[in-house]
Amino acid sequence: MVSALEQYDPQIYELVRQESARESAVIRLIPSENYVSRAVMQASGSCLTNKYAEGYPNKRYYEGQQVTDLIERLAQERAKKIFKADHANVQPYSGSVANLAAYAALIEPGDMIMGMSLTDGGHLTHGWNVSLSSKFYKSVSYPVNPETGRLDYDHIADMAKKHKPKIIISGATAYPREIDFEKFGQIAKDIGAYHVSDIAHIAGLVVAGIHQSPIPYADIVSSTTHKTLRGARGGMLLCKAEHADQVDRAVFPGLQGGPHMHTLTAIAVALAEADTPEFVAYARQIVKNSKALAWKLMEYGFKLMSGGTDNHLILVDLRNKKVGGKKVAKALDRARIVCNYNTIPGDTAPPANPSGLRMGTPAITTRGMKEPEVEQIAGFINRVIDNINNESVIGEVGKEVLLLCSQFPVPGHFIIPNKDNLAALLASGPMTPWLF
Ligand code: DSN
Numbered sequence: 001m002v003s004a005l006e007q008y009d010p011q012i013y014e015l016v017r018q019e020s021a022r023e024s025a026v027i028r029l030i031p032s033e034n035y036v037s038r039a040v041m042q043a044s045g046s047c048l049t050n051k052y053a054e055g056y057p058n059k060r061y062y063e064g065q066q067v068t069d070l071i072e073r074l075a076q077e078r079a080k081k082i083f084k085a086d087h088a089n090v091q092p093y094s095g096s097v098a099n100l101a102a103y104a105a106l107i108e109p110g111d112m113i114m115g116m117s118l119t120d121g122g123h124l125t126h127g128w129n130v131s132l133s134s135k136f137y138k139s140v141s142y143p144v145n146p147e148t149g150r151l152d153y154d155h156i157a158d159m160a161k162k163h164k165p166k167i168i169i170s171g172a173t174a175y176p177r178e179i180d181f182e183k184f185g186q187i188a189k190d191i192g193a194y195h196v197s198d199i200a201h202i203a204g205l206v207v208a209g210i211h212q213s214p215i216p217y218a219d220i221v222s223s224t225t226h227k228t229l230r231g232a233r234g235g236m237l238l239c240k241a242e243h244a245d246q247v248d249r250a251v252f253p254g255l256q257g258g259p260h261m262h263t264l265t266a267i268a269v270a271l272a273e274a275d276t277p278e279f280v281a282y283a284r285q286i287v288k289n290s291k292a293l294a295w296k297l298m299e300y301g302f303k304l305m306s307g308g309t310d311n312h313l314i315l316v317d318l319r320n321k322k323v324g325g326k327k328v329a330k331a332l333d334r335a336r337i338v339c340n341y342n343t344i345p346g347d348t349a350p351p352a353n354p355s356g357l358r359m360g361t362p363a364i365t366t367r368g369m370k371e372p373e374v375e376q377i378a379g380f381i382n383r384v385i386d387n388i389n390n391e392s393v394i395g396e397v398g399k400e401v402l403l404l405c406s407q408f409p410v411p412g413h414f415i416i417p418n419k420d421n422l423a424a425l426l427a428s429g430p431m432t433p434w435l436f
Contacts, residue, residue: 029339031313031360038412044266054258078271085238091259092235095200095224099125102220105250107166115169117141119343149306171198176309185217204228208283231270289361292371296378313360326353336401367408
């Protein structure tokens with residue numbers, strides 16, 4: 001595949017090569033990113049990209065589905081097995097579409113939904129005001145407790161009784177603590193609402209039994225397939241048998257046309273990978289690494305939202321460091337440490353330059369890094385922030401990051417910093433670590 005790409009489109013080939021090198025030569029701390037296996041990549045780049053398969057197995061609108069039906073059934077069965085769900089729809093193009101399909105399956109436009117505030121850690125599609133989810137539906141957002149940084153279930157219950165939403169959404173994109181899905185289920189039940197749970201971030205931890213599963217307590221569970229779950233990028237819906245037809249109709253023909261069969265095929269591969277003891281060990285290590293990162297950063301004087309983490313991510317409050325999140329994220333990027341700036345609960349700074357940094361450990365765990373490497377990374381982060389205006393220190397940290405990366409190859413990538421190219425890499429400028 002690579003040589004064909006090189007032959008027919010050398011420009012794009014070179015850019016793919018550079019991205020591969022970049023991914024190998026940085027510490028990837030964006031909690032929603034990961035590295036898929038070579039098998040997942042191979043399935044994603046396969047001939048399944050050629051096939052239209054509108055509909056569902058045995059109910060398609062195009063012929064030639066002898067193979068696609070088998071693949072989709074496998075993906076469905078694998079998803080049902082690892083999540084212990086009655087029904088799985090593996091067609092959503094993304095988590096955002098999956099969330100909209102979950103709402104469309106259960107309520108009518110104009111009804112009310114209630115999800116976590118985006119600035120406190122929710123997602124755009126949980127009813128945030130710039131998202132279509134707040135235009136199709138009325139929406140109200142619940143905050144985290146500003147003192148503890150944690151979900152306040154009594155307050156959420158009070159809000160539910162006051163606003164009477166038709167759907168209560170649990171789940172987050174920047175919440176470092178375990179979510180009590182049973183409580184959410186009860187809050188929804190008490191007001192006769194549906195409970196939709198979005199486990200996009202923590203799906204891999206749920207599969208591994210490290211985070212409580214919402215399956216027994218939610219009407220529909222929505223997820224992405226790529227974050228901790230480590231598959232190709234896509235979405236998925238899991239639900240009780242009673243909602244299966246509505247869910248399927250909401251995805252197709254409600255919101256989508258033909259599923260992206262190459263992605264669906266790659267997701268099937270990842271679901272099999274997730275059904276192994278190695279995956280459980282990986283998921284456990286994600287949390288150990290996240291806790292190690294939290295503790296070490298706190299030792300360096302960093303303030304963490306909620307004072308720590310139970311899952312794969314941490315949210316750093318930079319206000320005591322007197323520097324904005326954007327400046328820090330960009331300096332860390334120059335030191336080859338990639339994370340994202342993020343709002344923190346109660347942030348008075350604008351979302352384009354908020355007071356927080358979000359960091360997570362799925363990708364470095366996939367590379368095989370453990371607590372000693374995480375402590376080293378925390379040291380790098382501390383040095384960069386202490387020397388935020390000193391490009392020479394930032395460059396030095398970048399070189400040390402590269403040395404660390406050279407010991408932990410990225411699965412599925414054809415370029416890594418290694419003993420043959422490391423000297424040349426270290427000699428290259430701090431801003432161009434991947435141009436080799
Ligand atoms: N964009 C994802 C994240 O980074 O958390 C959420 O969809």
